[in-house]
Amino acid sequence: xxxxxxxxxxxxxxxxxxxxxxxxxxxxxxxxxxxxxxxxxxxxxxxxxxxxxxxxxxxxxxxxxxxxxxxxxxxxxxxxxxxxxxxxxxxxxxxxxxxxxxxxxxxxxxxxxxxxxxxxxxxxxxxxxxxxxxxxxxxxxxxxxxxxxxxxxxxxxxxxxxxxxxxxxxxxxxxxxxxxxxxxxxxxxxxxxxxxxxxxxxxxxxxxxxxxxxxxxxxxxxxxxxxxxxxxxxxxxxxxxxxxxxxxxxxxxxxxxxxxxxxxxxxxxxxxxxxxxxxxxxxxxxxxxxxxxxxxxxxxxxxxxxxxxxxxxxxxxxxxxxxxxxxxxxxxxxxxxxxxxxxxxxxxxxxxxxxxxxxxxxxxxxxxxxxxxxxxxxxxxxxxxxxxxxxxxxxxxxxxxxxxxxxxxxxxxxxxxxxxxxxxxxxxxxxxxxxxxxxxxxxxxxxxxxxxxxxxxxxxxxxxxxxxxxxxxxxxxxxxxxxxxxxxxxxxxxxxxxxxxxxxxxxxxxxxxxxxxxxxxxxxxxxxxxxxxxxxxxxxxxxxxxxxxxxxxxxxxxxxxxxxxxxxxxxxxxxxxxxxxxxxxxxxxxxxxxxxxxxxxxxxxxxxxxxxxxxxxxxxxxxxxxxxxxxxxxxxxxxxxxxxxxxxxxxxxxxxxxxxxxxxxxxxxxxxxxxxxxxxxxxxxxxxxxxxxxxxxxxxxxxxxxxxxxxxxxxxxxxxxxxxxxxxxxxx
Amino acid sequence: xxxxxxxxxxxxxxxxxxxxxxxxxxxxxxxxxxxxxxxxxxxxxxxxxxxx
Numbered sequence: 001x002x003x004x005x006x007x008x009x010x011x012x013x014x015x016x017x018x019x020x021x022x023x024x025x026x027x028x029x030x031x032x033x034x035x036x037x038x039x040x041x042x043x044x045x046x047x048x049x050x051x052x053x054x055x056x057x058x059x060x061x062x063x064x065x066x067x068x069x070x071x072x073x074x075x076x077x078x079x080x081x082x083x084x085x086x087x088x089x090x091x092x093x094x095x096x097x098x099x100x101x102x103x104x105x106x107x108x109x110x111x112x113x114x115x116x117x118x119x120x121x122x123x124x125x126x127x128x129x130x131x132x133x134x135x136x137x138x139x140x141x142x143x144x145x146x147x148x149x150x151x152x153x154x155x156x157x158x159x160x161x162x163x164x165x166x167x168x169x170x171x172x173x174x175x176x177x178x179x180x181x182x183x184x185x186x187x188x189x190x191x192x193x194x195x196x197x198x199x200x201x202x203x204x205x206x207x208x209x210x211x212x213x214x215x216x217x218x219x220x221x222x223x224x225x226x227x228x229x230x231x232x233x234x235x236x237x238x239x240x241x242x243x244x245x246x247x248x249x250x251x252x253x254x255x256x257x258x259x260x261x262x263x264x265x266x267x268x269x270x271x272x273x274x275x276x277x278x279x280x281x282x283x284x285x286x287x288x289x290x291x292x293x294x295x296x297x298x299x300x301x302x303x304x305x306x307x308x309x310x311x312x313x314x315x316x317x318x319x320x321x322x323x324x325x326x327x328x329x330x331x332x333x334x335x336x337x338x339x340x341x342x343x344x345x346x347x348x349x350x351x352x353x354x355x356x357x358x359x360x361x362x363x364x365x366x367x368x369x370x371x372x373x374x375x376x377x378x379x380x381x382x383x384x385x386x387x388x389x390x391x392x393x394x395x396x397x398x399x400x401x402x403x404x405x406x407x408x409x410x411x412x413x414x415x416x417x418x419x420x421x422x423x424x425x426x427x428x429x430x431x432x433x434x435x436x437x438x439x440x441x442x443x444x445x446x447x448x449x450x451x452x453x454x455x456x457x458x459x460x461x462x463x464x465x466x467x468x469x470x471x472x473x474x475x476x477x478x479x480x481x482x483x484x485x486x487x488x489x490x491x492x493x494x495x496x497x498x499x500x501x502x503x504x505x506x507x508x509x510x511x512x513x514x515x516x517x518x519x520x521x522x523x524x525x526x527x528x529x530x531x532x533x534x535x536x537x538x539x540x541x542x543x544x545x546x547x548x549x550x551x552x553x554x555x556x557x558x559x560x561x562x563x564x565x566x567x568x569x570x571x572x573x574x575x576x577x578x579x580x581x582x583x584x585x586x587x588x589x590x591x592x593x594x595x596x597x598x599x600x601x602x603x604x605x606x607x608x609x610x611x612x613x614x615x616x617x618x619x620x621x622x623x624x625x626x627x628x629x630x631x632x633x634x635x636x637x638x639x640x641x642x643x644x645x646x647x648x649x650x651x652x653x654x655x656x657x658x659x660x661x662x663x664x665x666x667x668x669x670x671x672x673x674x675x676x677x678x679x680x681x682x683x684x685x686x687x688x689x690x691x692x693x694x695x696x697x698x699x700x701x702x703x704x705x706x707x708x709x710x711x712x713x714x715x716x717x718x719x720x721x722x723x724x725x726x727x728x729x730x731x732x
Numbered sequence: 733x734x735x736x737x738x739x740x741x742x743x744x745x746x747x748x749x750x751x752x753x754x755x756x757x758x759x760x761x762x763x764x765x766x767x768x769x770x771x772x773x774x775x776x777x778x779x780x781x782x783x784x
Binding site: 045046049067071125128132148152155159 | 754755758
């Protein structure tokens with residue numbers, strides 16, 4: 001749970017101390033009806049539901065509160081005049097549940113999603129009709145004859161025709177689209193089998209024939225719709241969960257107007273606007289600094305951990321975190337036109353490369369569809385030449401089409417992905433792409449971003465025990481009010497060692513230089529080496545100088561995540577090659593590589609977004625299947641170009657959008673488990689294809705021989721679908 | 733066996749009634765939170781006014 005807390009309290013290194021500052025907390029999620037939505041990731045039982053609902057409903061201004069345990073979401077109907085989302089979050093925090101406001105406009109309920117409900121309705125109709133027709137068919141198979149059989153057949157036709165017309169429409173539609181584009185897809189043989197089965201059955205019924213395939217046509221429709229629906233639902237659920245994470249960031253900007261200041265959504269900013277940036281805010285658009293100086297955190301943009309000092313006239317870019325000084329910035333480019341556009345162009349370039357992947361299901365369909373059509377044609381021609389009986393030849397050909405019905409194939413992939421992504425969702429892994437699991441299973445090389453992915457992305461004080469306690473206490477005292485990551489690191493380290501910060505008066509922050517204050521009448525400074533009068537060294541450092549004493553050096557490092565070393569070992573054990581790529585300097589990269597035991601030849605430092613992209617392409621060009629793991633804007637192109645990509649939940653929205661898989665929180669340690677599930681899922685999918693092939697190997701000769709009856713078709717179809725679904729349950 | 737002429741349509745109609753009930757349930761969001769509803773039934777506090 002700790003990782004989770006960390007995620008939400010600290011949205012990322014670009015903004016190290018948002019608590020209390022106005023930046024990362026989104027504006028209250030509030031719609032016009034007064035309905036508030038919160039994500040409550042820790043609810044898990046009836047007790048939680050009761051506690052939350054009872055607590056909230058006892059609060060003034062709340063009309064009702066409802067927990068949805070499936071989605072781990074809380075919906076509150078509140079009076080916006082009397083209660084704010086922050087108060088609700090605080091109240092929930094008091095009873096031990098973390099809650100995060102969601103933007104209601106982004107909250108899409110998967111069950112209310114029209115597409116999924118549409119499929120569910122069609123599936124219900126197909127299932128209902130299939131059951132009824134099956135009952136009637138059983139009477140026929142049991143020996144009904146003459147008028148009774150005709151009546152039962154007509155009854156079946158009356159149910160089956162409107163039911164398939166409604167239920168199988170998605171297949172007809174897709175097949176038609178494919179044929180119009182002169183392609184063959186899985187829906188073509190499906191539609192053909194359904195239509196021909198209906199036509200043949202109708203012909204048989206009208207001529208008082210024996211064999212009608214109404215039940216086969218309907219159960220085929222039902223099983224296939226079940227597969228489609230599962231597939232659709234999983235994808236929608238994962239996508240909306242990923243979108244909800246996005247809803248946690250609803251950035252606003254303070255625009256300066258002639259009358260004063262106004263808070264506007266970032267999307268409304270236009271070039272020429274003047275905006276005010278307070279310490280702790282994320283820069284909303286590209287611009288030029290007009291007034292003030294500061295230090296900015298570029299970790300997300302470049303992967304550098306050390307902040308950069310900027311002053312009037314300097315350019316500032318969207319996505320950077322403003323750390324130490326208040327600024328007035330003139331916007332030069334906003335939204336799509338900003339620096340981001342360069343990266344966006346790269347990302348779209350990368351995505352076109354990615355589209356070359358064909359899923360296992362499509363590959364199976366590409367073999368299956370022509371094979372089935374050729375077999376049916378062969379059956380027709382063969383029997384016609386052999387017997388000269390057109391009716392028998394057609395019946396046999398259609399029987400071949402029906403009996404090779406692709407329902408096992410249609411269920412083979414969605415049944416497995418549904419089980420696998422359901423398991424992963426409960427552990428906090430969101431699959432955004434339907435084929436992500438298949439692609440993950442093929443991975444042989446993992447490319448890690450450094451800052452924020454393998455490391456905390458915030459500096460940590462090195463060797464705190466070597467710092468004299470008095471200097472340490474003074475440094476902590478100075479750093480108390482700052483947002484600068486080095487200052488925060490000093491304060492954290494002091495707290496961890498149980499050291500009380502010394503009382504320092506008149507503390508001022510001088511952007512680009514450091515902190516200054518007075519203690520016992522003497523001036524104390526914490527900051528850059530040249531400013532405090534010391535000889536600067538290598539790496540991330542800060543110096544503490546008390547007037548009249550020798551300065552003390554404090555050095556910092558971007559510490560790896562606790563789980564990182566273990567993670568690398570676990571991935572190696574799975575036969576993967578590990579690479580590290582970062583925009584940070586050589587020294588920092590080498591240091592981390594040494595700690596994590598990555599060979600120097602596989603460390604790529606000072607890489608620009610283009611370099612990262614090129615590296616992914618180069619590895620892919622050598623035949624490697626690359627998994628890219630990254631969280632920054634500079635990683636987005638590489639994420640989109642890689643065979644498959646993973647972003648931690650702490651990543652920037654752009655990175656999460658580009659990635660195929662999002663891990664909630666900073667649970668990078670879930671990667672080995674994710675790979676295991678992916679490999680297991682791929683195995684099950686292949687097994688399912690083998691089962692479907694095996695079943696066809698038995699059924700097709702029987703059908704070709706002209707021996708297939710509607711009863712045989714019904715049994716074979718149900719058996720194969722059930723076997724495939726049961727096999728899917730075995731995914732780990 | 734002529735009775736089948738009435739009975740089969742009657743049974744189909746009854747089935748269709750069930751289908752209509754299912755449609756109604758889906759439209760009324762009865763399947764929105766299957767997991768939560770499974771837990772809710774085990775709660776100790778008696779719910780006099782179930783929320784929709």
